[in-house]
Amino acid sequence: MRLSIARGGRGDAIPSGLTTLSVSWLNGQFKALAVHRGVVRGTWERTGDIEDAAQFAALLREAAQQTGYHGQTVTLLLAHPRLAQQVVDVPPVKGTALQRILQRQVQQQKIFVGEAAWVCQNSLSGKSEPRVVMHLLPAALLNELLLGCRRNGMDLAAVLPVCAALHRQSRQLPLGKGDIALLAGETGGLTTVVVSRGDGHMLLGRTLPGTWNDGAERLAMDLNRTILFMQQKYGVTINKGIWLSGSGAEDLARNVQQHLQLPVGVGAPGYEPFYWARQALTLRPSQSPNFISPELQMRRQRRVFAEVVAAASVLVALALISLVVYASLQARQEAANIAVLSDRLKRLQARQNELQQLAARLSHEKQVASLVLNDRPPPVPAWFLGYLSEVVPAELVVTNLHVQREENCWRVRLAGGYQPAIGNPTPAALSNAVSGLSARLANGPFHVKILTEAEEEKAGQGRAQAGDAAGLIPTWVANVSRGIQAKPAPTDRFTIEGLMR
Amino acid sequence: MNGSEPLASQVNQPKATSQARRPRSWDWLFRLAIVILLAGSAAWACWRLGRLELLQRQSRQLSSTITRLSAQVDELEGKWARGQADEIGNQLKQARARLFSDQAALEHWIRALKEQAEPLFLEAKTSFGKTVPLNAAEQELAMIPATISLDVGPADETGQSASPYRRLVQLSQSLARQEKRADLVEMTVEGGTNSVASAVLVLHLWAGVEARP
Numbered sequence: 001m002r003l004s005i006a007r008g009g010r011g012d013a014i015p016s017g018l019t020t021l022s023v024s025w026l027n028g029q030f031k032a033l034a035v036h037r038g039v040v041r042g043t044w045e046r047t048g049d050i051e052d053a054a055q056f057a058a059l060l061r062e063a064a065q066q067t068g069y070h071g072q073t074v075t076l077l078l079a080h081p082r083l084a085q086q087v088v089d090v091p092p093v094k095g096t097a098l099q100r101i102l103q104r105q106v107q108q109q110k111i112f113v114g115e116a117a118w119v120c121q122n123s124l125s126g127k128s129e130p131r132v133v134m135h136l137l138p139a140a141l142l143n144e145l146l147l148g149c150r151r152n153g154m155d156l157a158a159v160l161p162v163c164a165a166l167h168r169q170s171r172q173l174p175l176g177k178g179d180i181a182l183l184a185g186e187t188g189g190l191t192t193v194v195v196s197r198g199d200g201h202m203l204l205g206r207t208l209p210g211t212w213n214d215g216a217e218r219l220a221m222d223l224n225r226t227i228l229f230m231q232q233k234y235g236v237t238i239n240k241g242i243w244l245s246g247s248g249a250e251d252l253a254r255n256v257q258q259h260l261q262l263p264v265g266v267g268a269p270g271y272e273p274f275y276w277a278r279q280a281l282t283l284r285p286s287q288s289p290n291f292i293s294p295e296l297q298m299r300r301q302r303r304v305f306a307e308v309v310a311a312a313s314v315l316v317a318l319a320l321i322s323l324v325v326y327a328s329l330q331a332r333q334e335a336a337n338i339a340v341l342s343d344r345l346k347r348l349q350a351r352q353n354e355l356q357q358l359a360a361r362l363s364h365e366k367q368v369a370s371l372v373l374n375d376r377p378p379p380v381p382a383w384f385l386g387y388l389s390e391v392v393p394a395e396l397v398v399t400n401l402h403v404q405r406e407e408n409c410w411r412v413r414l415a416g417g418y419q420p421a422i423g424n425p426t427p428a429a430l431s432n433a434v435s436g437l438s439a440r441l442a443n444g445p446f447h448v449k450i451l452t453e454a455e456e457e458k459a460g461q462g463r464a465q466a467g468d469a470a471g472l473i474p475t476w477v478a479n480v481s482r483g484i485q486a487k488p489a490p491t492d493r494f495t496i497e498g499l500m501r
Numbered sequence: 502m503n504g505s506e507p508l509a510s511q512v513n514q515p516k517a518t519s520q521a522r523r524p525r526s527w528d529w530l531f532r533l534a535i536v537i538l539l540a541g542s543a544a545w546a547c548w549r550l551g552r553l554e555l556l557q558r559q560s561r562q563l564s565s566t567i568t569r570l571s572a573q574v575d576e577l578e579g580k581w582a583r584g585q586a587d588e589i590g591n592q593l594k595q596a597r598a599r600l601f602s603d604q605a606a607l608e609h610w611i612r613a614l615k616e617q618a619e620p621l622f623l624e625a626k627t628s629f630g631k632t633v634p635l636n637a638a639e640q641e642l643a644m645i646p647a648t649i650s651l652d653v654g655p656a657d658e659t660g661q662s663a664s665p666y667r668r669l670v671q672l673s674q675s676l677a678r679q680e681k682r683a684d685l686v687e688m689t690v691e692g693g694t695n696s697v698a699s700a701v702l703v704l705h706l707w708a709g710v711e712a713r714p
Contacts, residue, residue, distance in 0.1 A: 310531070321542060324546050338563060341560065348567060365593045366593075372682060386674065399691065
């Protein structure tokens with residue numbers, strides 16, 4: 001019976017976009033594979049065995065140089081004498097209680113001094129209690145690995161036990177759900193064994209005491225012991241077969257087959273020196289027994305995110321500061337403008353006040369000048385006095401003249417009599433002479449409007465009413481006088497009253 | 502617990518991994534610093550922009566006021582052109598020349614009146630009434646009522662002089678021709694059948710003083 005394994009399955013492909021330095025450090029053999037965006041760009045293998053973790057930083061530096069790796073992350077597949085697996089039965093509890101129990105088991109199961117870093121994965125239990133496979137590693141060793149990466153400016157994304165890669169290989173085997181198979185692989189000269197069931201559960205992981213090259217008989221003996229151990233300790237019977245992976249696995253499988261009843265096959269037909277480093281790339285660190293906690297795995301992303309946030313914040317702050325600087329410059333310019341405008345406003349206000357005062361002064365001066373120069377009334381009384389010599393007829397003589405300026409006109413009052421030298425006039429002669437005089441006054445340059453007796457009386461009343469209460473007194477006196485009629489008015493006298501414009 | 506998935510990560514943290522936990526306080530400090538940086542910058546920017554807006558508003562208001570004021574000043578300057586102001590100044594100068602500016606001018610006018618009346622054998626007596634301000638606000642102009650009582654004397658012994666009427670006409674017209682403003686507003690003449698005996702002339706003398714600055 002020949003056992004075979006599917007080659008180049010979908011799960012073997014390196015995820016596109018993955019950039020990492022995949023390192024297999026198996027019992028002192030250090031091999032590195034530089035991958036950039038899913039493509040292998042370089043490989044490097046350190047000659048000789050180095051198991052000291054303190055050398056990890058130097059190895060990593062050299063690996064990066066030799067492979068031309070410029071990425072930031074490192075994936076490490078580890079097989080180390082102090083990396084051990086223990087199968088532990090735990091009570092059916094969860095959460096913190098389970099953590100405490102596991103922690104207690106770690107303290108009991110560890111075979112080294114000092115604190116332990118550990119990670120568990122589920123296993124199959126034949127009883128009712130759950131069972132886990134516990135991977136144990138000295139915390140100091142893990143610390144050295146982390147520091148080695150950090151010294152090279154890299155982040156350790158995953159530290160995976162080589163069992164994980166071997167266990168993953170079992171998923172490509174043609175196993176039924178209840179089939180149990182044993183996989184043995186060469187890991188840096190030693191042989192690591194994983195017992196796995198078809199449903200994906202890992203039942204055992206261990207490193208055999210003999211080396212890969214000790215011969216088929218020795219290997220067959222160790223494998224038989226493991227099979228018996230599984231039967232006796234856990235009641236598990238390996239029923240499907242044994243698969244070998246490593247250099248010379250084909251020949252070794254044929255030879256081992258001669259010593260074992262179970263069929264023996266080759267687990268990795270395409271085995272090459274960087275097989276394990278390449279296998280590490282196909283393991284998902286978050287779904288594999290990874291010694292690097294999710295928090296540490298996320299640290300780089302968090303740092304990048306923080307850097308992006310910081311850079312964006314600084315850019316925003318710089319933009320805001322630029323805005324502030326711009327606003328400050330604009331504000332300074334506006335303040336200067338305001339100072340200039342305020343100064344101009346003051347000058348304009350002063351100029352306006354000056355002009356308003358000038359306007360008021362000029363207006364007043366114009367009014368004064370106009371009042372003095374233009375509103376001067378003509379010397380009408382003097383003119384009228386001179387004119388009388390021309391218009392008074394020879395038979396009349398003027399004895400009284402009164403010319404007075406009123407509001408808009410001149411009031412003229414002439415009184416006189418008949419010329420005594422001519423003799424006593426008849427009323428008709430006097431009337432004719434007075435009429436002639438009145439007619440001349442009404443014409444000519446002065447256009448005197450002669451007032452009738454009624455108009456004279458009305459004008460007199462009007463003047464009296466215009467006065468104060470005392471103005472009524474002359475009216476009473478005039479009325480009384482008119483009633484008394486002491487003496488008749490002389491017939492040779494005349495009075496003319498008129499208005500001139 | 503599923504298949505091959507890890508059950509739990511390491512419980513005992515190595516020194517290097519424990520350093521990953523420590524920055525939690527630094528995380529908060531970092532976040533706080535970012536918030537302070539952004540909030541501070543934003544607040545500062547808001548403050549400066551607010552101040553800028555205030556200044557711009559002031560500047561706009563000032564510009565608007567200046568524009569309005571400039572238009573008013575231009576209007577005032579156009580209203581009172583230089584030539585017009587000079588013309589008004591000249592008119593005012595002429596007007597002031599016609600006003601009685603002080604007591605001496607008044608006394609001079611009285612003397613001149615007597616000098617004109619005496620050759621005409623007219624005896625002039627002058628009395629003044631209560632001064633009436635013409636523009637009360639400034640009290641710059643005032644009118645002084647002056648009453649001139651004239652007694653017409655007989656002609657000289659030679660008989661060569663004109664009649665009383667002619668002499669009165671001559672004097673009254675002479676008074677009207679004077680440079681100083683003396684408005685003849687009333688005249689009363691009385692006489693007999695032969696001649697004028699007396700006359701009363703009422704004049705309004707215009708007086709003026711320099712306006713107070």
